[in-house]
Amino acid sequence: MNRRFIILTIIVMTLALGGLMGIQIYWIRNASSVKEANFRRSVNEAITKVVSKIELLEKRRSIEKSKPEGLLNINPHLPYDDFLTRSILDSLISRELNIRGIDTRFEFGIFKPENEAYLVEKSPNYRKELFEKGYAFPLFQSDIFTPPEYLLIAFPNEKRFLLTELWGMLLISLALIIVIVYSFTYTIATIFRQKRLSEMKNDFINNMTHEFKTPIATISLACEAMSDKDIMKSAQLSSSYITMIQEENKRLAGMAEKILQTAVIDSGELKMKPELINVHDIIHDVVKNIRIQVEIKDGVIIKSFYASNPRIVGDKVHVTNLVYNLLDNANKYSPRKPMIRISTENSGNGVQITIEDNGIGISKSEQKKIFDKLYRVPTGNIHDVRGFGLGLSYVKAIVEEHHGKISLESEINKGSKFKVFLPFVYKE
Ligand SMILES: Nc1ncnc2c1ncn2[C@@H]1O[C@H](COP(=O)(O)OP(=O)(O)OP(=O)(O)O)[C@@H](O)[C@H]1O
Ligand SMILES: [Mg+2]
Numbered sequence: 001m002n003r004r005f006i007i008l009t010i011i012v013m014t015l016a017l018g019g020l021m022g023i024q025i026y027w028i029r030n031a032s033s034v035k036e037a038n039f040r041r042s043v044n045e046a047i048t049k050v051v052s053k054i055e056l057l058e059k060r061r062s063i064e065k066s067k068p069e070g071l072l073n074i075n076p077h078l079p080y081d082d083f084l085t086r087s088i089l090d091s092l093i094s095r096e097l098n099i100r101g102i103d104t105r106f107e108f109g110i111f112k113p114e115n116e117a118y119l120v121e122k123s124p125n126y127r128k129e130l131f132e133k134g135y136a137f138p139l140f141q142s143d144i145f146t147p148p149e150y151l152l153i154a155f156p157n158e159k160r161f162l163l164t165e166l167w168g169m170l171l172i173s174l175a176l177i178i179v180i181v182y183s184f185t186y187t188i189a190t191i192f193r194q195k196r197l198s199e200m201k202n203d204f205i206n207n208m209t210h211e212f213k214t215p216i217a218t219i220s221l222a223c224e225a226m227s228d229k230d231i232m233k234s235a236q237l238s239s240s241y242i243t244m245i246q247e248e249n250k251r252l253a254g255m256a257e258k259i260l261q262t263a264v265i266d267s268g269e270l271k272m273k274p275e276l277i278n279v280h281d282i283i284h285d286v287v288k289n290i291r292i293q294v295e296i297k298d299g300v301i302i303k304s305f306y307a308s309n310p311r312i313v314g315d316k317v318h319v320t321n322l323v324y325n326l327l328d329n330a331n332k333y334s335p336r337k338p339m340i341r342i343s344t345e346n347s348g349n350g351v352q353i354t355i356e357d358n359g360i361g362i363s364k365s366e367q368k369k370i371f372d373k374l375y376r377v378p379t380g381n382i383h384d385v386r387g388f389g390l391g392l393s394y395v396k397a398i399v400e401e402h403h404g405k406i407s408l409e410s411e412i413n414k415g416s417k418f419k420v421f422l423p424f425v426y427k428e
């Protein structure tokens with residue numbers, strides 16, 4: 001998959017996701033206006049019923065008081081004190097609202113605009129709210145001789161009530177959106193990871209082919225030379241060719257071993273053979289092997305052994321490879337006059353090995369990645385230093401097997417410092 005196609009897919013998916021979210025928001029808003037309209041209608045129905053009940057109560061009371069009534073009721077209605085208390089009105093309203101599924105706090109009052117006064121009210125604290133946001137219903141409309149009075153009702157928590165009605169829908173939408181966004185980013189991240197991995201694998205195959213080709217070519221040349229009878233006559237020449245073949249063969253075996261080792265680590269079948277080992281002896285041996293490569297480049301390699309107890313329980317072969325890999329890197333990535341220092345000290349309950357170089361260094365962002373398998377710091381198209389990108393992932397695996405720690409301090413163009421801590425005792 002090429003980069004442009006991936007970016008196009010991301011853009012299309014983002015747009016589709018944005019569109020989907022827009023539609024979702026539109027539907028939720030629609031649903032909320034429907035809920036609001038329903039609420040208003042129910043309040044209307046409920047309070048109209050309340051109003052007619054109030055009028056009925058008044059009529060009954062006036063009959064009881066045997067007020068003369070003609071065909072046309074021309075008398076003003078009874079004062080509210082006579083037939084309606086605050087609590088009766090409260091229970092009337094609350095009953096009618098409850099029947100219609102509205103069980104949120106409400107405030108009410110009977111307002112007489114003529115006197116600008118409340119004749120009955122639930123609590124005096126909500127007068128302003130009742131007046132500004134309340135629903136108003138005229139009372140005793142047939143009573144043409146009394147100036148109009150209104151039953152006002154307000155719901156201080158109206159918005160919250162409507163929202164709780166929509167809560168379920170909002171939550172489900174939110175959860176679905178989170179799931180979609182998460183899956184989307186996860187998919188994109190996976191695509192990029194896979195792409196990087198496939199590029200690294202390609203680099204690895206190229207590198208490996210190159211690394212194997214050189215010794216194979218040398219061996220075949222040496223074999224060709226040795227098939228020449230004249231050369232075979234000279235003992236010195238033939239022995240030098242044999243040594244050459246042996247050396248190259250060793251190199252090939254070493255490389256094959258390195259690749260196999262990684263496969264073993266991957267399969268989780270890395271076997272350790274713990275025994276008492278002396279870290280100083282191991283470093284000594286590795287330095288002896290690598291010194292010549294450093295000195296060819298006019299460099300030096302300095303050992304500083306400060307650990308008073310360099311003996312730990314660990315796997316000799318793996319710890320040797322670990323030290324070799326770190327020293328090999330210190331040399332490989334120090335292009336001019338390598339100045340490599342390897343030191344040891346006792347810290348806590350183990351030995352700390354520090355390997356310091358004055359090489360090209362590693363930037364902060366790359367420092368996290370270099371322990372990944374096959375990862376090599378990109379240096380443009382040409383890599384003048386050959387390698388598989390396996391060394392540090394192997395080192396990390398070995399350190400972890402020993403329950404140790406590895407850390408890195410590095411600055412670009414200044415150098416790098418790898419610290420490896422290995423505990424005295426080996427825990428299975
Ligand atoms: N001492 C160092 N100084 C600068 N860069 C380093 C150093 N050690 C490692 N690196 C960077 O980390 C990368 C990974 O190192 P690692 O040892 O895993 O692989 P490699 O050296 O490329 O190959 P090999 O598998 O042969 O060791 C290297 O490619 C290099 O870019
Ligand atoms: Mg290496």
